[in-house]
Amino acid sequence: MSSIRPSRLAYGCMRIEGDAGKRAVRTAVDAGYTLFDHADIYGGGTCETLFGEVLRESPGLREKILLQSKCAVRFADDSSPARYDSSREHIIGSVNASLARLGVEQLDLFLIHRPDYLMQADEVAGAVAELKSSGKIAHFGVSNFSVSQIELLQSASDEPVVVNQVEINVHNIDALKNGVLDQCQRLGITPQAWCPVAGVAYPAWGNTFSDEDTARIRAELAIQSEKYNTEDWLIALAWLLIHPAGISPLVGSTTPERITAATTALNIDYSREDWYRLLEARNGQSVP
Numbered sequence: 001m002s003s004i005r006p007s008r009l010a011y012g013c014m015r016i017e018g019d020a021g022k023r024a025v026r027t028a029v030d031a032g033y034t035l036f037d038h039a040d041i042y043g044g045g046t047c048e049t050l051f052g053e054v055l056r057e058s059p060g061l062r063e064k065i066l067l068q069s070k071c072a073v074r075f076a077d078d079s080s081p082a083r084y085d086s087s088r089e090h091i092i093g094s095v096n097a098s099l100a101r102l103g104v105e106q107l108d109l110f111l112i113h114r115p116d117y118l119m120q121a122d123e124v125a126g127a128v129a130e131l132k133s134s135g136k137i138a139h140f141g142v143s144n145f146s147v148s149q150i151e152l153l154q155s156a157s158d159e160p161v162v163v164n165q166v167e168i169n170v171h172n173i174d175a176l177k178n179g180v181l182d183q184c185q186r187l188g189i190t191p192q193a194w195c196p197v198a199g200v201a202y203p204a205w206g207n208t209f210s211d212e213d214t215a216r217i218r219a220e221l222a223i224q225s226e227k228y229n230t231e232d233w234l235i236a237l238a239w240l241l242i243h244p245a246g247i248s249p250l251v252g253s254t255t256p257e258r259i260t261a262a263t264t265a266l267n268i269d270y271s272r273e274d275w276y277r278l279l280e281a282r283n284g285q286s287v288p
């Protein structure tokens with residue numbers, strides 16, 4: 001089992017492609033990221049393959065980083081439409097394929113990507129136990145799971161869920177309200193935030209912000225970025241980082257300057273007062 005500690009900012013490999021993708025990964029390594037997030041479906045498998053090439057070209061790198069991958073979303077192919085699939089057969093087959101693409105013997109973290117409505121908790125727990133005992137995974141977690149889905153899975157599994165990777169950003173604050181972050185604090189689960197700067201750097205998935213909302217948020221961010229001598233999107237990262245659940249944002253930019261600059265958010269001494277001011281700007285009303 002690796003003795004490497006996960007960096008607070010993880011690097012998300014969903015968008016890496018070609019030489020620019022390799023450059024992005026190497027920039028992230030140099031900037032101090034030690035946790036790299038994958039999924040079997042990213043780029044249809046090409047993101048893991050590219051990362052495997054970087055590992056082969058960089059002797060000693062594997063021992064300095066932690067690799068995380070996910071499965072349970074099946075894209076449509078010639079024989080089947082898109083499906084969520086957390087069957088034993090799919091999980092074991094997918095992890096073996098990820099290991100082969102990455103060219104490694106073990107995933108440090110393996111996550112179930114999305115809750116499968118037909119999930120059989122015992123079957124998932126059995127597959128995870130099998131992967132753990134064969135040494136193919138070191139730790140286990142989930143992504144986009146609700147509190148009750150984690151409770152169900154945990155009730156069937158001796159392996160602790162150590163991560164829940166969910167969307168959290170200035171636009172999507174569901175995790176602040178639906179108990180996910182409370183559960184993370186209570187059980188020592190690390191919440192990882194995907195699309196952490198959505199709603200600030202670009203419109204979030206399913207954007208519901210009006211032009212008026214966006215203008216109000218921008219105005220507040222302009223005040224805060226001047227105060228902290230930084231940029232809007234770095235304030236958006238700081239906004240996640242001070243939450244007591246210990247949110248770990250997944251940085252998915254492939255621009256070297258942004259990958260490096262994101263780490264400066266770790267040094268922003270962001271205040272509780274400004275956290276609430278940005279929340280109020282987002283909501284368009286004061287907290288009651």
Ligand SMILES: NC(=O)c1ccc[n+]([C@@H]2O[C@H](COP(=O)([O-])OP(=O)(O)OC[C@H]3O[C@@H](n4cnc5c(N)ncnc54)[C@H](OP(=O)(O)O)[C@@H]3O)[C@@H](O)[C@H]2O)c1
Nearest residue numbers: 012013014037143194195197201233250251252253254255
């Ligand atoms: N579990 C899940 O269901 C799930 C879903 C989505 C993502 N993820 C994971 O989360 C990671 C991060 O997600 P993401 O890649 O969508 O998020 P992201 O870090 O917000 O980056 C998304 C896009 O926004 C652009 N961007 C980033 N910072 C910017 C800035 N300051 N100004 C303008 N544009 C900016 C990037 O473009 P450039 O590349 O051109 O800089 C990138 O294409 C993924 O790589 C993946 O590992 C997980």
